[in-house]
Amino acid sequence: MMASFLVIGYVFKVADTEGMWVAGRGIGNIENGMAIGANWMSAASYLGLAGLVALSGFYGLAFIVGWTTGYFVLLIFLAAQMRRFGKYTAPDFVADRFNSPTARALAAFTTLLIAYVYSVGQARGMGLVGQYVFGLDIVPMIVVMMTITVGYLALSGMLGATKNMAVQYVILIVAFLAGVYVVGFTQGYSTILPQIEYGALIDELSRQFSAPFENSSYYVWIATAFSLIFGTCGLPHVLVRFYTVENERTARWSTVWGLFFIMLLYWGAPAMAAFGVDLFAAVNNISPEAVYTGEQAMSGAEGDVIVVLAAQFANLPRWFVGLVAAGGMAAAIATTAGLFITASSAVAHDIYSELINPDATQRQQVLIGRATIVVVGALVTVTAFNPPALIGELVAYAFSLAGTVLFPMFFLGLWWENTNRQGALAGMSVGLLLWIGSIFNSVLPSYVGFLADVAGGPSQAIIPIYAQFVPPIGAALVGTPLVFLVTIAVSMATPEPPLETKQMVRQCHSPEPMGQQQTAEDIVADDGGSGGTPADD
Amino acid sequence: MTDDDTHDETATASVETDGGTVTDAAQQHRNTDYLQQEVNLLSPSTAFMRDHLRVVWTGFIAWALIVFGPVTLTAIAPETMTSITVPPGFPLHYFSVAFAGPTGALVLAFWYARKRDALDEKYGIDPSSVETSSQGGSGDTDAGDAAATDGGVEQ
Numbered sequence A: 001m002m003a004s005f006l007v008i009g010y011v012f013k014v015a016d017t018e019g020m021w022v023a024g025r026g027i028g029n030i031e032n033g034m035a036i037g038a039n040w041m042s043a044a045s046y047l048g049l050a051g052l053v054a055l056s057g058f059y060g061l062a063f064i065v066g067w068t069t070g071y072f073v074l075l076i077f078l079a080a081q082m083r084r085f086g087k088y089t090a091p092d093f094v095a096d097r098f099n100s101p102t103a104r105a106l107a108a109f110t111t112l113l114i115a116y117v118y119s120v121g122q123a124r125g126m127g128l129v130g131q132y133v134f135g136l137d138i139v140p141m142i143v144v145m146m147t148i149t150v151g152y153l154a155l156s157g158m159l160g161a162t163k164n165m166a167v168q169y170v171i172l173i174v175a176f177l178a179g180v181y182v183v184g185f186t187q188g189y190s191t192i193l194p195q196i197e198y199g200a201l202i203d204e205l206s207r208q209f210s211a212p213f214e215n216s217s218y219y220v221w222i223a224t225a226f227s228l229i230f231g232t233c234g235l236p237h238v239l240v241r242f243y244t245v246e247n248e249r250t251a252r253w254s255t256v257w258g259l260f261f262i263m264l265l266y267w268g269a270p271a272m273a274a275f276g277v278d279l280f281a282a283v284n285n286i287s288p289e290a291v292y293t294g295e296q297a298m299s300g301a302e303g304d305v306i307v308v309l310a311a312q313f314a315n316l317p318r319w320f321v322g323l324v325a326a327g328g329m330a331a332a333i334a335t336t337a338g339l340f341i342t343a344s345s346a347v348a349h350d351i352y353s354e355l356i357n358p359d360a361t362q363r364q365q366v367l368i369g370r371a372t373i374v375v376v377g378a379l380v381t382v383t384a385f386n387p388p389a390l391i392g393e394l395v396a397y398a399f400s401l402a403g404t405v406l407f408p409m410f411f412l413g414l415w416w417e418n419t420n421r422q423g424a425l426a427g428m429s430v431g432l433l434l435w436i437g438s439i440f441n442s443v444l445p446s447y448v449g450f451l452a453d454v455a456g457g458p459s460q461a462i463i464p465i466y467a468q469f470v471p472p473i474g475a476a477l478v479g480t481p482l483v484f485l486v487t488i489a490v491s492m493a494t495p496e497p498p499l500e501t502k503q504m505v506r507q508c509h510s511p512e513p514m515g516q517q518q519t520a521e522d523i524v525a526d527d528g529g530s531g532g533t534p535a536d537d
Numbered sequence B: 001m002t003d004d005d006t007h008d009e010t011a012t013a014s015v016e017t018d019g020g021t022v023t024d025a026a027q028q029h030r031n032t033d034y035l036q037q038e039v040n041l042l043s044p045s046t047a048f049m050r051d052h053l054r055v056v057w058t059g060f061i062a063w064a065l066i067v068f069g070p071v072t073l074t075a076i077a078p079e080t081m082t083s084i085t086v087p088p089g090f091p092l093h094y095f096s097v098a099f100a101g102p103t104g105a106l107v108l109a110f111w112y113a114r115k116r117d118a119l120d121e122k123y124g125i126d127p128s129s130v131e132t133s134s135q136g137g138s139g140d141t142d143a144g145d146a147a148a149t150d151g152g153v154e155q
Helices: A002-011 A016-024 A029-040 A043-085 A090-098 A100-134 A136-156 A158-186 A193-203 A217-234 A236-244 A248-283 A299-304 A306-311 A320-355 A362-384 A391-414 A420-441 A449-455 A463-469 A471-493 A499-509 A520-526 B024-030 B047-076 B079-085 B094-120
Strands: none
Touching: A029 A236, A029 A248, A029 A320, A029 B094, A043 A090, A043 A100, A043 A217, A043 A236, A043 A299, A043 A306, A043 A320, A043 A391, A043 A463, A043 A499, A043 B094, A090 A100, A090 A236, A090 A320, A090 A391, A090 A420, A090 A499, A100 A136, A100 A236, A100 A248, A100 A299, A100 A320, A100 A362, A100 A391, A100 A420, A136 A362, A158 A193, A158 A248, A158 A306, A158 A320, A193 A236, A193 A248, A193 B094, A217 A248, A217 A391, A217 A471, A217 B047, A236 A248, A236 A320, A236 A362, A236 A391, A248 A471, A248 B094, A299 A520, A306 A320, A320 A362, A391 A420, A391 A499, A420 A463, A420 A471, A463 A471, A499 A520, B024 B047, B047 B079, B079 B094
16 A cells, blocks of 8 residues: 555656646546545544544544534635635745735744644554554654655655545545444444444443533533634645635535545544444443543543554454554545645745745755655654644644634635735734643643643643633634734734735635636736736735 | 726725626626725625625524534533434434534535525626636546646756
């Protein structure tokens, strides 16, 4: 399987930047929908989600809701407009919309942070699968898998990644659904619709599995779902998918298809969690309650690979367990690939060629991009040896960052033409500070000695009240409205943006069809009669 | 491309319509220079945007109810929500959050995309009228080998 990734990647090896980052903009509905699905379905969806539902019960459902329903908001408010704006990356959008290199740098930095935090979850997933399925140690497994991913990426670009993504989607959805169906069928839980039939099992499981607000308050539940929903709309590696389609109608429909392809997995995840929890109790000869408390309770690591363990507990053949595990690997690799591409373009394109060396040749850019992939890969690998939380939670940190910092920029940038540079800079700074503060407050005390001393223990927060209302996982519930307010207030207090900028925004909302290679900027520059001087870069 | 810019003196106060016939809307669309119309989410300035935003807000409100309604009801009335069972044995709160919420969002997404295409039709817009390398539209599954040059510069 790994060999097939490498082969496809090699075949589509591309060295020009257009091919490297947006695959020349011409991919159809269903294929793009599958690519959205594959890009989306990280180890967090494939492994972490069932793990969260199994371990956290009703709170885990916040992740199911958050990671699916956000696509509707993305569709109605951003997808088509983004496509019309026609820029390569999130930092590109922010820079061109707000005419500010500083805004570009902030967005690129945010993009890098997102890619990094998100990938740590993926690497942990790879390591755990290796540990439970292949019996290897977690550390060498992480190193080997990350090396393969980085090597494959450094060879090919986005085009290879996109082709691969439709293939990867098929591989992983087949693996996942096969797992759900076969486990359900062989153990007598379900027949043709395990996605619904697992409901009959809920009564037999511990109260912990389904009782509402056992593991978290209503506030945390909502904060988590909110962060994931609006994080979806701010995720750079999801948005980049809209640049690879030919027009905005395709952008819209591929979002619908993408959501459907994602749902195929998300309908099944709680079923797999229920089967897994029940089998866990049966195999270990413990009562349903003992899964959650006591000596033999399920550990976080076991929860995170419950999808694979369920297949193992069901005494299915080794090759089948391997297939389910391979799906998890494919998910982790596909997403990591997408993230690293985003990170490399943020550094090579946004920071290096836009800010440091404007005369950079394509070759230099590609080189810098590849170097970034290698460096970020190394950092992620090291962090993943001792990650601070479950896979799904790690990934959720990245979402709350995207929802806090980038989503308000996209949304206001596209829906209110008077949003200006000062507003964007103020908003992004506030959002970044709020999120970083939240991480410092709640996550870092486990790692950094003196912070733990301040907090009064490694698992304590420095400022408990802040941790209660702005948990890293749900920071967007407070952060997003705050950034909106700051951005709007500052924009109102400072001069309006120039006419060309406003016209670009207007062009994003014009129903006039646009050519495939056109951006809003081109149209505005060509529109002589409007009295504005052509926008120059 | 707006190649027929009729510079309306009163561009900012666009004509009020109540969704007339197709030709009316299309006519109006032709007479609008979208680069002269302010974009503000809360006060749409063109007929097209008004129609579009009506769909958007309807969808958004329905979405908010579907997504946050069940969990809020569970917080308000936990007894009721947990004691009702949905076949084949789900407690209602679990089913409405785990299954109904995400599925509702998918149905809404489909509804929105249909509505938005209908708007294009109403305003006489043909998305495939611009030259693209391949025809857009649903079901276009052939691999988009658009302008990417495979034989790029070898490193």
